[in-house]
Amino acid sequence: xxxxxxxxxxxxxxxxxxxxxxxxxxxxxxxxxxxxxxxxxxxxxxxxxxxxxxxxxxxxxxxxxxxxxxxxxxxxxxxxxxxxxxxxxxxxxxxxxxxxxxxxxxxxxxxxxxxxxxxxxxxxxxxxxxxxxxxxxxxxxxxxxxxxxxxxxxxxxxxxxxxxxxxxxxxxxxxxxxxxxxxxxxxxxxxxxxxxxxx
Numbered sequence: 097x098x099x100x101x102x103x104x105x106x107x108x109x110x111x112x113x114x115x116x117x118x119x120x121x122x123x124x125x126x127x128x129x130x131x132x133x134x135x136x137x138x139x140x141x142x143x144x145x146x147x148x149x150x151x152x153x154x155x156x157x158x159x160x161x162x163x164x165x166x167x168x169x170x171x172x173x174x175x176x177x178x179x180x181x182x183x184x185x186x187x188x189x190x191x192x193x194x195x196x197x198x199x200x201x202x203x204x205x206x207x208x209x210x211x212x213x214x215x216x217x218x219x220x221x222x223x224x225x226x227x228x229x230x231x232x233x234x235x236x237x238x239x240x241x242x243x244x245x246x247x248x249x250x251x252x253x254x255x256x257x258x259x260x261x262x263x264x265x266x267x268x269x270x271x272x273x274x275x276x277x278x279x280x281x282x283x284x285x286x287x288x289x290x291x292x293x294x295x
Contacts, residue, residue, distance in 0.1 A: 099121055099122070105118075106120060106121075107119055107120040107121075107190070110125055110129065111129075112126075112129065112132055112133060112136060112160055112164060113133065113136050113137075113160075113163075113164030113167065113168065114164075114167065115163055115164060115167055115194070115197075115198045116194075116197055116198065117158055117159070117160060117163075117190070117194050117197075118158075118190055118193055118194060118197065119158055119190060120186050120187075120189070120190050121186070122184065122186040122187070123157065123158050123184065123186050123187040123190050124157045124158065124184075124187065125157070125158060125160070126160070126280065127280075128280045128281070128282075131278055131279060131280045131288075132160075132280070134278050135253065135278045135280065135288055135290065136160065136161060136164045136165075138276050138278060138290050139161055139165065139226060139251055139253060139290055140164065140165045140168055140169075142249070142251045142274060142276075142290060142292040143165055143224050143226060143249065143251050144224070144249060145165060145166075145169035145172075145174045145176060145224060146169075146172075146173075146174060147174065147175070147176065148174075148175050148176045149174070149176040149223035149224050149248075150176055150177055150178075150179065150220060150221055150222055150223050150224075151165060151166070151176060151177070151178045151179070151222075151223070151224045151225075151226065152178075152179050152181070152215075152218075152222045152224070152225040152226065152245075152247070153165075153178060153179070153180040153181070153226045153228075154180075154181050154211045154215065154225065154226065154227045154228070154229070154234075154238065155181070155182060155211060155227065155228045155229045155230070156180030156181060156182045156187075156191060156206060156228070157182055157184070157187045157191070157228070158187050158190040158191050158194055159180055159190070159191030159192075159194045159195060159204065159206060160194075161226055161228060161253070162178045162180045162191070162204055162206075162226075163178075163191075163194055163195060163198055163200055163204060165178070165226070166178045166200055166203050166204055167198065167200060170203065176203075176223070177203055177204070177205070178200075178203055178204040178205070179204075179205055179206075179207065179218065179222075180204065180205070180206040180207065181206075181207050181209065181211045181214045181215060182206065182207075182208065183208070183209060183210045183211070185208060188206050188207075188208045191204075191206040192206050210235075211229075211234070211235070211238050212234075212235040212237035212238050212241075215237075215238060215241040215242070216237065216241040216244075218245075221245065222242075222245040222247045223247055223248055223249075224247055224248060224249045224250075224251070225242055225245070225247045225249070225250045225251070226250075226251045226252075226253065227250065227251070227252045227253065227263075228252075228253040228254075229254070229259075229263075230255075231255055231256040231259065232256075232259060233254070233256065233259025233260065233262060233263045234259075234263045234266075236266060239263060239266040239267045240266075242267060243267050243268060243269060246269070246295060247295070248294065248295055249292060249293065249294055249295075250267070250270060250292075250293040251290065251291070251292055251293075252264070252290070252291045252293065253288065253289075253290050254288070254289050254290075254291070255280070255286065255288050255289075257287075257289060260289060260291065264291065264293070267293070269295060270293040270294065270295055271293065271294055272291060272292070272293055273292045273293065273294045274291070274292040275289060275290070275291050275292075276289070276290045276291075277289050277290075278290060
């Protein structure tokens with residue numbers, strides 16, 4: 097449980113989507129940087145941010161998806177905001193630092209806590225949601241809260257097709273519009289899958 101920095105800044109630096117990210121020892125970052133770029137590009141295309149939408153990034157980790165989508169959409173004239181939710185305190189600290197590092201503090205906010213606890217109590221609206229849960233998928237409360245918010249689009253990023261299929265069956269009122277696999281783990285049976293759901 098003890099973490100001691102012996103040398104260096106205590107985090108590594110990664111680049112993705114034209115941004116720089118600090119990743120501390122207890123935080124998650126995609127292990128395949130080349131395919132991570134593909135994953136983030138596909139996610140951004142499916143999210144389709146255009147105007148003043150509020151984007152939810154559930155299970156946001158160090159803020160990579162939230163910040164990459166926000167930066168790219170701002171360059172195209174988007175003026176909305178991003179809310180990230182993550183239960184790992186180290187990752188939330190990294191996400192907040194990464195927002196600062198990339199000049200996105202006015203656009204992105206990151207909340208600490210379990211998605212199933214924080215999401216139902218969010219004020220305001222959610223227009224577009226990105227879900228990138230761990231292998232166990234989303235708690236039923238997450239899908240129920242999303243159904244109440246009723247975002248126009250949900251982009252679900254999954255590393256486990258079994259829990260992905262289960263979760264897609266838990267949210268009524270949405271239709272699958274696109275499924276895009278991304279080979280994040282070459283020479284293995286594992287694949288990342290990105291699904292676009294529209295209301």
